[in-house]
Amino acid sequence: MYQVLYCLTDEHDWRLVALGGAVCLLASAAAISLFHRARATQGSGRLVWLMLDAVVAGCGIWATHFIAMLAYGPGAGGAYNVPVTLLSLIFAIAITFVGLSVAVSASRPSLVVLGGSIVGGGVAAMHYTGMVALEIPARVSWASGTVAASILLGLVFGALALHVAGRRESLSGAIGATVLLTVAIVSHHFTAMGAVQLTPDPTLVISGLSIPPISLSVLTASAAAAIIVIALIAALLDRRAKGELGRQQAVLDTALENMSQGLCMFDADGKIILFNGRYAAMLGRTNFLLTGRLLVDVLREEQAKGQWQGDAGEFFARLVADAREGRTTTDLVSRFGRSIRVVNQPMQGGGWVATFEDITEWLHAQAKISHMARHDALTSLPNRVLFHEQLEQGLRRTRSGDQLAVLCLDLDHFKDINDSLGHPIGDALLREVGRRLTAAVGESDTVARLGGDEFAVVQIGRSEEAAARSLAGRLVEEISAPYEINDHQIVIGVSIGISLSPQDGSNPDELLKNADLALYRAKADGRGTYRFFETGMDARAQARRLLEMDMRAALQRDEFQVYYQPIRDVAGDCVVAFEALLRWDHPQRGLISPISFIPLAEETGLIVQLGEFVLRAACTDAATWPDDVHVAVNLSPVQFRNPNLITSVVAALAASGVPARRLELEITESVLLQNSEATLTTLHELRSLGVRISLDDFGTGYSSLSYLRSFPFDKIKIDRSFVSELATREDSMAIIHAVTGLGRSLGIVTTAEGVENDAQLELLRREGCNQAQGYLFSRPRPASDVADMLDRPRLVRNAVAV
Numbered sequence: 132m133y134q135v136l137y138c139l140t141d142e143h144d145w146r147l148v149a150l151g152g153a154v155c156l157l158a159s160a161a162a163i164s165l166f167h168r169a170r171a172t173q174g175s176g177r178l179v180w181l182m183l184d185a186v187v188a189g190c191g192i193w194a195t196h197f198i199a200m201l202a203y204g205p206g207a208g209g210a211y212n213v214p215v216t217l218l219s220l221i222f223a224i225a226i227t228f229v230g231l232s233v234a235v236s237a238s239r240p241s242l243v244v245l246g247g248s249i250v251g252g253g254v255a256a257m258h259y260t261g262m263v264a265l266e267i268p269a270r271v272s273w274a275s276g277t278v279a280a281s282i283l284l285g286l287v288f289g290a291l292a293l294h295v296a297g298r299r300e301s302l303s304g305a306i307g308a309t310v311l312l313t314v315a316i317v318s319h320h321f322t323a324m325g326a327v328q329l330t331p332d333p334t335l336v337i338s339g340l341s342i343p344p345i346s347l348s349v350l351t352a353s354a355a356a357a358i359i360v361i362a363l364i365a366a367l368l369d370r371r372a373k374g375e376l377g378r379q380q381a382v383l384d385t386a387l388e389n390m391s392q393g394l395c396m397f398d399a400d401g402k403i404i405l406f407n408g409r410y411a412a413m414l415g416r417t418n419f420l421l422t423g424r425l426l427v428d429v430l431r432e433e434q435a436k437g438q439w440q441g442d443a444g445e446f447f448a449r450l451v452a453d454a455r456e457g458r459t460t461t462d463l464v465s466r467f468g469r470s471i472r473v474v475n476q477p478m479q480g481g482g483w484v485a486t487f488e489d490i491t492e493w494l495h496a497q498a499k500i501s502h503m504a505r506h507d508a509l510t511s512l513p514n515r516v517l518f519h520e521q522l523e524q525g526l527r528r529t530r531s532g533d534q535l536a537v538l539c540l541d542l543d544h545f546k547d548i549n550d551s552l553g554h555p556i557g558d559a560l561l562r563e564v565g566r567r568l569t570a571a572v573g574e575s576d577t578v579a580r581l582g583g584d585e586f587a588v589v590q591i592g593r594s595e596e597a598a599a600r601s602l603a604g605r606l607v608e609e610i611s612a613p614y615e616i617n618d619h620q621i622v623i624g625v626s627i628g629i630s631l632s633p634q635d636g637s638n639p640d641e642l643l644k645n646a647d648l649a650l651y652r653a654k655a656d657g658r659g660t661y662r663f664f665e666t667g668m669d670a671r672a673q674a675r676r677l678l679e680m681d682m683r684a685a686l687q688r689d690e691f692q693v694y695y696q697p698i699r700d701v702a703g704d705c706v707v708a709f710e711a712l713l714r715w716d717h718p719q720r721g722l723i724s725p726i727s728f729i730p731l732a733e734e735t736g737l738i739v740q741l742g743e744f745v746l747r748a749a750c751t752d753a754a755t756w757p758d759d760v761h762v763a764v765n766l767s768p769v770q771f772r773n774p775n776l777i778t779s780v781v782a783a784l785a786a787s788g789v790p791a792r793r794l795e796l797e798i799t800e801s802v803l804l805q806n807s808e809a810t811l812t813t814l815h816e817l818r819s820l821g822v823r824i825s826l827d828d829f830g831t832g833y834s835s836l837s838y839l840r841s842f843p844f845d846k847i848k849i850d851r852s853f854v855s856e857l858a859t860r861e862d863s864m865a866i867i868h869a870v871t872g873l874g875r876s877l878g879i880v881t882t883a884e885g886v887e888n889d890a891q892l893e894l895l896r897r898e899g900c901n902q903a904q905g906y907l908f909s910r911p912r913p914a915s916d917v918a919d920m921l922d923r924p925r926l927v928r929n930a931v932a933v
Contacts, residue, residue, distance in 0.1 A: 151194075151198035151317075152317060155192075155313050157191070158188065158190065159191065159310075159312040163296050163305055163312060165180055166308075167305070169231070181228060185228035185231055190223070190357065191316070192223045192257050192316055193261070195316055197211075197216075199320055200265070210266050211264045211266065213264075215263055216261065226249060226250070226252060229253075230247065230248070231246060232246070234247060237297075238399070240297070243293055248290045250289040251286040251290065252282075252286060254289065254315060255281065255285045258281075268331065269330055270330040271328070272327075272329075273327065276326075277322060277325055278326045280322055281326065285318070288312070288319075289312065289315040291315075295307045296308035387407035388408050392486050393471075393488075394485070395484075398482040399451075399482045401451050402424065404422070404482070413487050413489060414466055414487065416433075426447055426450070427447035430446065454477045454482060455481070459474070460474075460475045461474050470491045471487050471488065472488045474486045505517035509558055509562060510580050511565075521579075523639055534633075535632040537587065537630045537631075538599070538602065538603060539585070539586075539649070540586040540588070540606065540610075540625050540627050542624070543626055545560070545561075545584040546584070547801075552619060555617075559617065564586070564610060565578070567610060568586060568606065571606055572602065573590070576591060588602070596631065599663075600629075606627060607627065624659035627660075627662070628645075629661060629663045630645035678728065679731060681717065682728055683737065686740055690715060691741065692713075694914075695710065695711060695916075696709065697908050698882060698902050698903070699903055706920060708762065709761075709917065709920075710764075711745055711752075711762060711764050712725070713729070715728055733767055733769050738767045742767060742779075743779050747783045750784060753787065753793060753794075760793070760921070761794070763795040763797055765798075766797065768799070771810065777820075780794070784820075791820045795824075795825050796822055796823070797826075798824065798825070799828050803841070811841060811842060815842075818843075823846065825844065825845060826847045845880065847881055849867065849882065851884040851885025852885075853866050854885045854895070855887070855891075857891050857895075858894070864898075871901075881901050881902070883900050883904070883905075884904050884905065886907045887906050891905075891907070908920075
């Protein structure tokens with residue numbers, strides 16, 4: 132120690148020592164700043180910063196050494212060998228680069244310390260190589276103990292310098308690391324100089340490759356200036372980089388705290404590096420110390436509080452293993468009643484980033500969408516899609532010997548209720564029907580709404596047909612019971628078609644088709660009942676489809692004709708009108724009865740085209756008749772719902788030139804069961820044109836009298852069922868008497884249908900009936916026979932209807 136102090140105080144120029152120390156401090160500050168910059172960079176950018184850091188540090192060590200050597204005055208002139216001097220600079224830069232690389236790339240503190248020791252070793256290598264470059268007429272010897280102490284000082288302080296620099300990047304940390312690195316260089320140099328022992332030897336000469344101290348001072352000053360410039364540039368770049376990093380950090384912090392997702396970053400060991408407030412709030416960890424803690428410790432703390440279920444260690448080990456193997460995983464966890472989706476994404480270099488998204492509302496929305504896609508929105512019953520799936524499952528589950536029944540249901544007269552009372556009442560009625568159906572079936576059975584007023588039931592696990600029959604009877608009874616909805620008492624019925632598996636089909640489509648055929652039979656048999664599928668039903672359905680196809684083709688081939696039946700004035704015994712009646716002359720089947728094709732035309736909507744055809748033909752034919760003879764045309768309820776009805780009537784009258792007063796439109800009570808307000812509006816528009824309106828089949832409905840109050844009809848036609856029994860039933864006579872009296876009171880013409888003999892005509896005349904129509908006068912005949920029907924008072928006497 133004494134030797135070192137002596138060397139420092141008596142053998143050195145303190146001015147140059149101070150200069151060397153300043154250069155060393157500046158170079159150390161630049162080196163630490165560049166070290167921090169390299170640690171904050173990845174990839175090729177890190178390599179550039181490491182090389183720059185190594186050059187600055189190496190040159191600083193080298194310049195400090197030679198400036199201090201200029202301050203050294205051993206008492207004899209000397210010089211420095213140029214190649215060895217340059218080699219010492221290379222050693223300083225290269226070994227420092229290795230040490231810095233180890234420290235920058237290290238994730239463990241021990242490796243950072245190792246890198247700092249290597250930098251300290253580079254200081255020693257440079258110093259003793261530089262001393263070898265010294266050529267002086269004296270022999271140099273070394274105190275080995277002091278040499279070892281100098282090397283140890285370089286290693287220890289170099290390790291401490293990078294340990295402090297790697298642990299924190301604050302200003303205080305940077306200053307501490309700079310001071311420690313300066314101490315490592317300076318303490319090593321002057322301790323090593325204290326180990327030098329010179330013995331004069333005039334025989335030693337200086338080689339030709341040596342450089343004088345004055346020249347070396349210029350070179351050293353240049354190196355020092357370069358270091359200062361590099362340090363200033365590095366400091367400027369570092370300041371700008373830190374400012375940019377600060378701004379980026381502020382943006383990152385703002386983004387993290389405003390994310391809708393929670394985010395947490397973990398290192399390779401599972402320690403929490405970074406997290407945002409959303410993460411802490413979402414997982415209930417706002418009161419936890421999180422940064423720097425292992426996730427498994429946090430989980431165990433939550434487990435102790437009852438906030439975590441499961442094996443925390445096993446869960447943590449799986450996350451770490453997945454991250455190390457580069458696997459992205461997705462988990463769904465439940466926290467405080469919320470569903471959270473966690474995505475763990477591995478990071479390069481180890482560790483992973485976990486994002487946490489609260490998907491509670493999304494799951495609810497998905498469940499709602501799925502429910503809506505597979506359930507009826509009005510009744511919440513399964514819809515056709517789900518019913519089909521459950522039917523398939525039922526068929527797969529059905530054991531050998533078991534039977535599965537499919538029941539298709541169609542509500543009777545629902546449309547009349549919907550049109551007369553409005554859609555809200557209709558919707559409420561459908562919901563109540565769904566509730567009754569659900570209550571009436573078994574636990575293993577499925578009820579679905581297929582659309583409109585169509586429902587279906589799958590009965591599973593019964594082995595006898597009687598079970599399906601019993602269920603169908605129960606459903607007819609339940610659905611037909613009165614409903615009380617919004618102060619309206621409503622009565623409807625239900626028709627049911629039943630198909631059985633396996634005898635009627637083994638797949639859903641076949642079973643549904645056959646149940647629908649059976650439903651059609653139930654409706655044809657009077658509704659309010661049920662029918663099982665029979666093999667012949669398919670043939671009848673085929674025939675029905677063929678008839679529909681023929682009817683469409685008949686419209687194109689003009690196979691339909693309009694026939695006319697006279698309506699006679701009872702008192703004057705003359706024809707006052709003709710009723711237009713549609714007939715179909717099929718090329719193969721001959722004349723087809725209207726009862727065979729009119730109902731089908733109404734179901735398929737073809738009645739609209741047929742009705743327009745009859746209206747045009749009747750007006751065209753009536754234009755050739757006497758001006759006082761009217762023409763009566765029937766309107767189907769389907770036609771009446773057609774928004775173009777008024778336009779069609781106006782067009783037919785305009786095309787034919789027939790006055791509107793000569794046209795009578797006959798409607799039945801079923802038309803009035805539709806939307807009453809719209810119906811009455813249409814009737815008033817027709818009447819405003821001058822068209823006469825007749826109420827056909829009067830007396831067969833349950834509200835006939837109320838219709839006479841709702842609209843001023845021009846004529847009421849008494850149904851043939853009352854006329855046919857005039858001579859045999861007193862109640863029929865009483866009804867005729869009442870209706871004709873009602874007509875006289877209201878100023879409405881009364882017409883009796885179905886008059887077939889003179890006795891009936893005489894009774895009608897006595898009761899004051901205005902007009903009569905029937906086979907007594909004529910059957911319906913083509914337009915070419917109208918003239919004969921007008922000329923002759925009667926064409927048939929005592930006719931019998933056929």
